[in-house]
Amino acid sequence: MEKILTKQSFPEWIEKLSAYKVYAPIKKEDHWDYEVVEKAVGLDPAYGNAVLSPKKIIFPQREVLFEFGSQTKEGFDLKENLPEDEAVVIFGVRPCDAKALTGTDKVFSGDFEDPYYRKRRDAATLVGLSCNTPPSKNCFCLSVDGSPFSKTGLDVLLTDLGETYFVETLSDKGEQLVNAASAFFSDSKKKEKKEVEKLQIDAEKKIVRQVKDVKSLPGKLKEIFDSSFWDDESLSCIRCGICTYLCPTCHCFDICDEVTCEYPLAGKRVRTWDNCQFPDFTMHSSGHNPRPDKASRLRQRIQHKYNYFVERYDEYQCTGCGRCIGKCPVGIDIIEVLNKVNEHGA
Amino acid sequence: MEHNDYIPKPAKLIGIKEEVTGGRAIKTFRAKFLNGHGFSHQCGQCAMLSVFGKGESMISISSSPLQKDYLQFSIMKTGRVTSALHSLVEGETIGIRGPYGNNFPIDDWQGKNLIFIGGGIGLAPIWSVLQTALGRKDDYGDLTLIYGSRTSADIVYKEDIQALRDKMTVHLSVDVEEPGWEEFVGFVPANVKDKALKPGNAIAVTCGPPIMIKFVIMALGELGFTDEQIYTTVENKMKCGIGKCGRCNIGPHYVCKDGPVYSWAELKKLPPEY
Numbered sequence: 368m369e370k371i372l373t374k375q376s377f378p379e380w381i382e383k384l385s386a387y388k389v390y391a392p393i394k395k396e397d398h399w400d401y402e403v404v405e406k407a408v409g410l411d412p413a414y415g416n417a418v419l420s421p422k423k424i425i426f427p428q429r430e431v432l433f434e435f436g437s438q439t440k441e442g443f444d445l446k447e448n449l450p451e452d453e454a455v456v457i458f459g460v461r462p463c464d465a466k467a468l469t470g471t472d473k474v475f476s477g478d479f480e481d482p483y484y485r486k487r488r489d490a491a492t493l494v495g496l497s498c499n500t501p502p503s504k505n506c507f508c509l510s511v512d513g514s515p516f517s518k519t520g521l522d523v524l525l526t527d528l529g530e531t532y533f534v535e536t537l538s539d540k541g542e543q544l545v546n547a548a549s550a551f552f553s554d555s556k557k558k559e560k561k562e563v564e565k566l567q568i569d570a571e572k573k574i575v576r577q578v579k580d581v582k583s584l585p586g587k588l589k590e591i592f593d594s595s596f597w598d599d600e601s602l603s604c605i606r607c608g609i610c611t612y613l614c615p616t617c618h619c620f621d622i623c624d625e626v627t628c629e630y631p632l633a634g635k636r637v638r639t640w641d642n643c644q645f646p647d648f649t650m651h652s653s654g655h656n657p658r659p660d661k662a663s664r665l666r667q668r669i670q671h672k673y674n675y676f677v678e679r680y681d682e683y684q685c686t687g688c689g690r691c692i693g694k695c696p697v698g699i700d701i702i703e704v705l706n707k708v709n710e711h712g713a
Numbered sequence: 714m715e716h717n718d719y720i721p722k723p724a725k726l727i728g729i730k731e732e733v734t735g736g737r738a739i740k741t742f743r744a745k746f747l748n749g750h751g752f753s754h755q756c757g758q759c760a761m762l763s764v765f766g767k768g769e770s771m772i773s774i775s776s777s778p779l780q781k782d783y784l785q786f787s788i789m790k791t792g793r794v795t796s797a798l799h800s801l802v803e804g805e806t807i808g809i810r811g812p813y814g815n816n817f818p819i820d821d822w823q824g825k826n827l828i829f830i831g832g833g834i835g836l837a838p839i840w841s842v843l844q845t846a847l848g849r850k851d852d853y854g855d856l857t858l859i860y861g862s863r864t865s866a867d868i869v870y871k872e873d874i875q876a877l878r879d880k881m882t883v884h885l886s887v888d889v890e891e892p893g894w895e896e897f898v899g900f901v902p903a904n905v906k907d908k909a910l911k912p913g914n915a916i917a918v919t920c921g922p923p924i925m926i927k928f929v930i931m932a933l934g935e936l937g938f939t940d941e942q943i944y945t946t947v948e949n950k951m952k953c954g955i956g957k958c959g960r961c962n963i964g965p966h967y968v969c970k971d972g973p974v975y976s977w978a979e980l981k982k983l984p985p986e987y
Contacts, residue, residue: 432719435765438806442723442747443765449717479955479970482717592984619959622719622952626766634766636719641958649950649960649986652792655923657949657963657986667962667986675965 370534370545370552371559372525377532378407383548384456387492390424391458392417401457410459415502416688420464420615421457425487426471429639432483432622437631448635449482455491456544463508463686465493465520467615472520473680474618483638492540495521499566501574505689507702510578513686515570516563526563533563578705581673581683587708588674592666596711600704601665603697608642610691610699611668616684619643643667669704718955721763721808722750727783729803732869738790739834739869740799741775743783744807754778755816756842757946757974761954762786763808767797771951771969774812775837777844784809787837787869813954814973817842817944822916826854830929832861832901832921836869838946838973839920847880854914861886861901861921865894884908902928905936912937918944923987930977940978947973947980947987963987 372380381389381404392399394411398418436444468488475484498506498515508514518524522541526533533555536542545552578584611617621641626634641648644664650656658664676684685701692700728743746752754760759773770792776785790799801807819842829843846853858877862868864887877883886897886904897904901921910917910933917938919929926945933943949961949968956970964983966972975983 442725442806443808445720447717447720449715474957477956479718479957480716481955481957482715483719618957620952620957622769622958624766624768629766632766636765638719641952641960643959651948651950652795663986670964671959671962675962678965 368536368542368545369555369560370536371555372532372534372552374409374530374532376551377409380548380551381458382407383551384544386547387454387456387544389456389458390421401459404458410496414459414496416461416464417459418690419613420467420688420690421460421491421493422464422467422471422615424455424457425468425491426475426484426618429637430483431635432638434633434635435624436633450486450490452486453490455487456494457491458494458496460493460495460521461498461502461688462495462515462517462519462521462524463506463513463688464615465495466508466513466517467520467686467688468493469520470616470676470680470682470684470686471618473682492522492544493520494523494525494541494544497524497526497563497566497570499527499570501570503689503693505576505692505700505702506574506687507576507578507689508687509571509574510576510581510702511683511685511687514567515574516567526566528559528562528566531559533559576689576702578687578702580709581705583709584705585674585677587711588670591708591711592670594711596707597662597666600699600707601661604644604661604665604699605697606644606646606661606664607696608644609694609696610701611642611644612640613690613694615686615688615690616672619648643671665699669701669708672701673705718810719953721761721769721810723747723806724750724784724809726801726803726805726807729801732787732871733789733867735866737833737863737867738799739787739867740790741785741787741869742798742801743776743785744809745783746809747806752812754784754812756819756845757816757838758812758814759954759969759973760784760786760809760811760813761951762794762798763810764794764797764801765808768794769808769952770794770798771813771948771954773838773841773946773948773973775840777841777848779845779848785840787834787840789834811954813969815971817918817946817974819845823852824854824914826857826911826913826915828857828859828910828915828917830859830901830905830917830919830921832925832929833863833867834869835919835921835925836860839918840870842918847877850880856881857884857910858882859884859886859901859904859908859910861888861897861904863888864891900928901925902932905929905932910936910938912939912942916942916944920946940981941976943977945975945977945980947975949987
């Protein structure tokens with residue numbers, strides 16, 4: 368359904384959502400970050416995008432899988448630590464970041480369903496915010512099947528019309544959220560729908576960065592696997608890993624044991640985000656490393672996003688959010704790398 | 714409770730055998746699930762072993778699926794988890810989850826001659842299929858084992874290999890000359906060529922250090938084996954075992970899920986990242 372919500376009513380809507388844990392992007396010194404909202408607030412009109420996508424809520428950077436204790440007659444004491452049953456609503460989700468979750472959905476489901484991810488994902492309602500203006504000068508969602516008004520992965524999409532939001536519900540979860548406070552919503556008119564369409568056309572024109580000929584990348588990337596291209600492109604990398612830590616689609620993780628007491632044994636098995644740009648990511652205990660240098664690790668990042676993931680899941684593992692470009696301390700720019708891949712050997 | 718693949722099930726160590734001592738120590742562990750837990754595996758599959766407080770390691774199951782009483786793992790002491798496993802004694806409990814990965818297509822190999830080519834601890838991943846072939850001897854033709862280690866002190870399953878000689882052809886090797894050694898001296902690929910293995914109606918299964926696998930495959934190719942006749946099993950660092958943690962990939966393949974067993978025809982199409 369399509370509705371209109373005045374900006375004045377927005378905080379009141381949030382207030383009505385007491386059955387949910389509410390997340391929204393909160394302004395910090397020089398960035399926005401998703402945090403739990405304790406009191407009703409509006410969305411910051413200057414909001415661009417959060418430094419970390421809502422992936423951090425669905426797939427947290429650190430989570431305890433289970434707690435373990437010492438050996439017992441039955442084996443060992445073990446306490447599973449699945450997320451609590453708690454409905455969550457996330458406001459201010461940019462379309463690219465919602466689309467990213469449809470990729471991680473595929474990774475964490477399939478023949479081995481990941482119950483930690485699944486529980487959080489099912490419990491979350493995503494309220495998106497169309498990008499009337501690109502949040503970053505490095506946005507390139509149009510190159511990777513995205514759009515500043517994309518609805519993929521969202522439950523509700525809000526579009527800022529100045530004094531009001533145009534509200535589109537996109538799933539049952541989204542309708543529930545609107546129905547929880549239906550008094551604040553009025554019916555939309557044709558005029559407002561037209562306005563949204565115009566905003567979308569204008570917004571798409573404002574996205575200037577572009578990966579050329581994306582469709583040919585998987586094939587091209589296969590061709591240049593062994594090329595010295597990767598040595599040249601990775602020369603300046605300082606393997607800090609920020610490109611993948613900030614990426615809304617990256618899902619690689621580590622599992623480690625944290626011991627709180629040696630005798631009697633007590634500890635936690637913990638999952639944390641990991642990073643393909645780190646040397647020990649793939650290093651065998653023998654010391655052998657299948658991806659031993661910066662070149663093979665940059666190649667892995669690019670090949671995973673634009674070749675392997677496409678082959679496995681039939682979509683790019685990149686939504687064009689531009690975070691990795693904006694935050695790379697040495698200026699490695701995935702758009703430039705990809706465009707060079709396409710031109711390589713031409 | 715919903716199914717959770719990350720939760721290991723308790724298994725008791727019912728036997729620990731010291732295979733090799735010293736700097737390259739290898740022990741063979743036999744484990745039996747507790748409290749009615751358990752799983753049935755296929756030849757070539759692996760399992761995640763937990764020592765709580767130390768972590769998890771992916772280890773190939775070296776016992777045959779025909780062996781229902783226990784699971785067997787032969788493990789070289791290398792990193793944190795394998796060192797912790799080596800410090801355990803019989804009667805202690807570990808965690809096991811799995812089984813993971815694909816398997817050797819042994820049913821497709823009925824009537825064929827099977828040649829097993831192992832190096833060092835690389836005998837463990839093919840021991841399961843070797844034992845199964847022996848257990849179903851009528852289903853297969855001639856069975857041959859070619860196995861090499863650095864020195865005679867590094868041979869795993871020493872007594873078992875001696876006992877095999879009545880049932881199949883066995884060719885051993887050590888890397889360098891040593892007093893009293895009467896069999897082949899040199900690397901495994903050289904032994905493969907020396908024995909002039911015949912490719913007719915045969916399947917060769919090999920596992921060992923990556924460099925050995927590479928040269929064994931070349932040697933087999935020189936002897937006339939086709940890429941489809943050669944199988945190997947690959948290892949890469951793993952954390953989840955279920956195709957999500959993202960580190961064991963060879964191109965678009967996850968070794969934990971799509972491997973570890975590959976024919977050379979399949980593996981040669983993938984990037985050499987293993």
